[in-house]
Amino acid sequence: SKKASSFHEFARSTNDAWDIDDEEDEDFLAPIHPSSLPPTLLSTHQVPPLPPQQPINTTIEPDTGPGPADRLAPPTAEVRLQHEEANGRVVVKSSSEAQLNTNTVRSTLQKQQSLPVRPIIPLVARISDQNSSGAPIMTVRDKSRLDKFKYLLSCPNTDLEELRKHSWSGIPREVRPITWRLLSGYLPVNMERRDLVLKRKRDEYFGFIEQYYHSRTDETYKDTYRQSSGPTPPSMLTHPVFERILFIWAIRHPASGYVQGINDLVTPFFVVFLSEFVEEDVENFDVASLPLDTQRNIEADSFWCMTKLLDGIQDNYTFAQPGIQNKVKALEELVSRIDEDIHNYFKRYEVEYLQFAFRWMNNLLMRELPLRCTIRLWDTYQAEQEGFSHFHLYVCAAFLIEWRKEILSMVDFQGLLMLLQNLPTIHWGNEEVGLLLAEAYRLKYMFADAPNHYKR
Amino acid sequence: MAYAYLFKYIIIGDTGVGKSCLLLQFTDKRFQPVHDLTIGVEFGARMITIDGKQIKLQIWDTAGQESFRSITRSYYRGAAGALLVYDITRRDTFNHLTTWLEDARQHSNSNMVIMLIGNKSDLESRREVKKEEGEAFAREHGLIFMETSAKTASNVEEAFINTAKEIYEKIQEGVFDINNEANGIKIGPQHATTNSTLSGSQGGQQAGGGCC
Numbered sequence: 063s064k065k066a067s068s069f070h071e072f073a074r075s076t077n078d079a080w081d082i083d084d085e086e087d088e089d090f091l092a093p094i095h096p097s098s099l100p101p102t103l104l105s106t107h108q109v110p111p112l113p114p115q116q117p118i119n120t121t122i123e124p125d126t127g128p129g130p131a132d133r134l135a136p137p138t139a140e141v142r143l144q145h146e147e148a149n150g151r152v153v154v155k156s157s158s159e160a161q162l163n164t165n166t167v168r169s170t171l172q173k174q175q176s177l178p179v180r181p182i183i184p185l186v187a188r189i190s191d192q193n194s195s196g197a198p199i200m201t202v203r204d205k206s207r208l209d210k211f212k213y214l215l216s217c218p219n220t221d222l223e224e225l226r227k228h229s230w231s232g233i234p235r236e237v238r239p240i241t242w243r244l245l246s247g248y249l250p251v252n253m254e255r256r257d258l259v260l261k262r263k264r265d266e267y268f269g270f271i272e273q274y275y276h277s278r279t280d281e282t283y284k285d286t287y288r289q290s291s292g293p294t295p296p297s298m299l300t301h302p303v304f305e306r307i308l309f310i311w312a313i314r315h316p317a318s319g320y321v322q323g324i325n326d327l328v329t330p331f332f333v334v335f336l337s338e339f340v341e342e343d344v345e346n347f348d349v350a351s352l353p354l355d356t357q358r359n360i361e362a363d364s365f366w367c368m369t370k371l372l373d374g375i376q377d378n379y380t381f382a383q384p385g386i387q388n389k390v391k392a393l394e395e396l397v398s399r400i401d402e403d404i405h406n407y408f409k410r411y412e413v414e415y416l417q418f419a420f421r422w423m424n425n426l427l428m429r430e431l432p433l434r435c436t437i438r439l440w441d442t443y444q445a446e447q448e449g450f451s452h453f454h455l456y457v458c459a460a461f462l463i464e465w466r467k468e469i470l471s472m473v474d475f476q477g478l479l480m481l482l483q484n485l486p487t488i489h490w491g492n493e494e495v496g497l498l499l500a501e502a503y504r505l506k507y508m509f510a511d512a513p514n515h516y517k518r
Numbered sequence: 519m520a521y522a523y524l525f526k527y528i529i530i531g532d533t534g535v536g537k538s539c540l541l542l543q544f545t546d547k548r549f550q551p552v553h554d555l556t557i558g559v560e561f562g563a564r565m566i567t568i569d570g571k572q573i574k575l576q577i578w579d580t581a582g583q584e585s586f587r588s589i590t591r592s593y594y595r596g597a598a599g600a601l602l603v604y605d606i607t608r609r610d611t612f613n614h615l616t617t618w619l620e621d622a623r624q625h626s627n628s629n630m631v632i633m634l635i636g637n638k639s640d641l642e643s644r645r646e647v648k649k650e651e652g653e654a655f656a657r658e659h660g661l662i663f664m665e666t667s668a669k670t671a672s673n674v675e676e677a678f679i680n681t682a683k684e685i686y687e688k689i690q691e692g693v694f695d696i697n698n699e700a701n702g703i704k705i706g707p708q709h710a711t712t713n714s715t716l717s718g719s720q721g722g723q724q725a726g727g728g729c730c
Contacts, residue, residue, distance in 0.1 A: 321585045322533075322555045382588040420558040420589060429554065476576060479561040 204234065211237045220244055220251045229445035232438055232492060239338045242331070243363060245444035246370045264362035270310045278309055303349065303357075304328055307365045311372070318372075318379040323424040327371060330428075330437050331364040374451045378424065386423045389455055390415050393423075396459045396509060404462065404469055411475045418482035422458050426450065430461070431487050431495075438495045453506060460501035522571035525685055526578070526702035527678075528593050530618055531603035532611040533582030536637040539668035540603065541579045544678050549669050556581040558589050566679055568686050574706065575678060587621075594625035598694070598702030599633065599681045604652075606636045606665065607644040612651065619659060627701050629694055632661045633681045640667040 200208075211234055214225050225244060233241045243249035250259050307328055312320040333344055339356055340347045349357055377385030394415040398405040408415070421429055426443075428436050439457070443449030462469075465485060472478045487494070529537045538556050543549055545562045560579045565572055578597070580590035594600070600622055604611040615634070622632065636652045649665055656663035662680060666673040688694050689703065696703050 319585065322581060322583050323557050325555075379585075381585075383585070416589070417559065417561070424557050429557065476561075476563050476574075480563070483561055 208234045208236060211241065215240055215244075216253075218253050220253070222251055226445040229441050231442075231496070233441045235337070238437075238441070239335050242334055242367065242440075242444060246367045248363070248366045248370055260359075260363075263366055264359055267310070267362040267365050268358065270314070271306060274310060274313050275306060303332070303361045303364075307361065307368065310365065311369060314369075315372070315376075317381075318376060321379040321383070321424070323421075324372070324379060326425050326428045328364055328368050329433065330440055331367045332360065333433065334437060335360045335363050371450055374448065383424070385451075386420060387416075389423045389458075390419045392455055393419050393458055393462075396455065396505070397462060399509065400459060400505060401463055401466065404466060407470060408478070411472075411478055413475060413478050413482075417479060419458065419462075422461070423454070426454060427458065427461065430485055432490055435487070435490050435492075435495045438492055439499070442499050452510075453502065456502040456506040456510070457498060459505055460498050463501070464498065520572065521565065521574040521706035523686070523689070523696075523706055524574040524576060524704040525598045525682055526576050526596055527599045527601065527681070528578045528580060528597040529601045529603060530580055530590070530622060531582055531601075531635075532605070532608075532614050532618075535582065535603045535605040535608070535611050536668045537582065537601075537603050538579050540601070540635070540637060540666065540674060540677070541577055543668045543671050543674045545577075547671070549671070551669075555583075558586055559593055564678075566682060568679070568682055571686075572706070573682055573686070575682060577678075591621070591625050594622060594630075595627070596700055596702050597626060597630055598685050599631045600626065601633050601635055601677065601681065602661070603635045603637050604647070605638050606647045606649075606652075607638050607641050609646040612636075612647045612655075615655060629688060629701065631681055631684045631688070632659075633677055633684075634659075634661040634663045635677055636663075636665040637668060639665040639672060640670050 210228055214220055215237060229241060249256055308325055336344055339352055375385060446453045468481055472481055531537055541562045545564045556579060558581055562577045562579060564575050566575060578593045602618055604615060634656045653663055664673050664677050666677050668674060689696055694701050694703055696705055
């Protein structure tokens with residue numbers, strides 16, 4: 063079949079592509095298949111992947127251990143982080159605790175799953191740690207991955223390329239905040255400059271607040287403010303931090319203004335930066351109980367990282383949102399190439415891509431996935447060149463194809479729309495996102511650099 | 519499920535007036551005080567009965583925010599009914615009705631039935647717009663009018679159903695061209711077999727599952 067041939071074609075042409083990236087493959091490798099196959103192939107459900115956290119049989123994974131340099135490198139990054147926020151409570155949650163919490167969350171969620179229209183997913187489930195799919199114990203592999211990150215982060219000049227490479231398959235929770243600051247281009251790679259730059263940027267942000275925030279109720283900015291505060295958003299978003307961040311961003315980007323959806327994009331940064339200081343679930347955490355300096359730093363860092371993200375996808379949020387229109391068109395084009403059945407099915411039942419994919423693009427799939435998955439997804443988006451602006455398209459295509467069976471079992475427009483608006487991802491965790499990303503990578507490889515495949 | 523007619527609706531109005539809550543109350547019979555802001559458009563559906571006939575309502579709930587207007591406008595076309603919603607506790611949402619109405623009239627088919635809804639009637643103590651004002655606006659512009667509460671479910675059924683009744687009457691009067699789908703009305707598979715025997719209507723039900 064067509065699929066099989068492209069599979070082999072792909073396998074042939076990518077056989078050597080993985081030598082450089084072997085680190086990133088481990089999530090998808092089954093024990094009986096060592097690294098001779100690209101991981102993306104294993105992700106196409108032809109070989110069932112390992113349960114994610116099963117300890118690895120080290121005899122077949124010669125590459126997973128850290129190199130000698132890594133072993134010797136002191137884990138200074140963590141120490142530095144703690145030092146940086148001397149006043150903050152830096153706590154690493156014990157894994158057994160995390161597991162317990164996750165189980166409670168999952169059972170609550172399963173009950174909710176039957177609700178038809180956009181159930182309220184408790185924030186706790188959306189932001190709790192990403193280990194919903196397991197990981198009571200840190201495996202040898204996890205440990206060595208973490209060591210690698212710690213090593214990279216402790217170098218006088220962090221090698222961004224290396225950091226990207228390792229981040230692609232997910233960033234360990236402990237080092238995610240600093241890694242995100244680096245990958246977004248907010249934090250300088252040079253260790254010595256970091257404290258200084260952070261201080262300057264944080265001061266600069268609060269300078270904006272001083273300069274503009276009092277004017278939020280002025281006639282000129284009233285709309286911006288009203289819209290960024292919104293009518294009835296979830297509790298955490300009513301926090302003045304979110305209002306301030308969004309207001310300042312909107313004021314500094316008059317061409318975009320404020321579009322609903324941007325508010326969603328602050329959340330992952332805020333939650334990740336907050337996670338450095340919060341032991342319990344972020345939902346129940348009163349940010350005001352943190353030292354003022356810490357609160358301010360989280361806010362300023364969230365602002366700058368969100369700004370960097372939005373810089374890359376600005377035409378998503380300018381007048382008439384041309385970026386989104388184009389991406390939805392590109393998605394349609396891509397799906398018509400990779401899965402004719404789905405494409406024709408949509409045509410037959412008069413489902414338009416814009417009807418479901420607009421939100422996928424406008425909110426970067428955040429409305430379709432639990433927050434823990436978005437955070438994992440963003441590890442990769444920040445590791446990819448043009449992750450948010452370009453790779454996201456392939457992720458959306460992979461995401462759509464993921465529901466192929468369900469889609470093709472619907473018998474009318476209504477069923478299709480209800481399904482596409484409420485895709486059952488509530489139980490998703492790292493493995494599902496990992497598979498999604500692998501498939502997206504495969505699609506990108508096949509279509510991004512082959513315009514003749516891509517265009518009709 | 520078999521149906522005699524399918525009507526398409528659109529819900530419009532300023533951000534935060536309770537459009538999504540009205541839809542949720544109507545389709546799921548529940549109220550969600552805290553929810554995500556609507557992005558673009560969202561879809562809902564429910565079956566109702568009018569004059570002994572099953573009528574399927576398919577409803578597009580639109581984002582109220584101005585920046586999404588270019589997306590939401592395209593949903594006017596192909597709607598047989600519109601719920602134009604304001605918030606009785608926020609005067610500005612009432613003041614914007616004229617703009618919404620112009621937009622709707624410009625982009626929809628001329629026979630579209632428009633129901634004006636003053637939502638949040640449970641918040642009497644915070645009321646900024648009198649019921650009489652809503653009634654006057656509706657009279658002046660030829661709309662039907664109701665005050666509703668998505669929270670207590672007061673008048674929510676009625677709002678959706680009365681709109682459907684109005685459309686249904688227009689069909690009976692021959693105002694709507696029901697063979698033109700651009701009017702937001704579709705004849706159900708059952709309808710074609712109304713006069714046939716019991717087995718005929720069962721066949722209709724099956725067909726209803728596979729087509730629309």
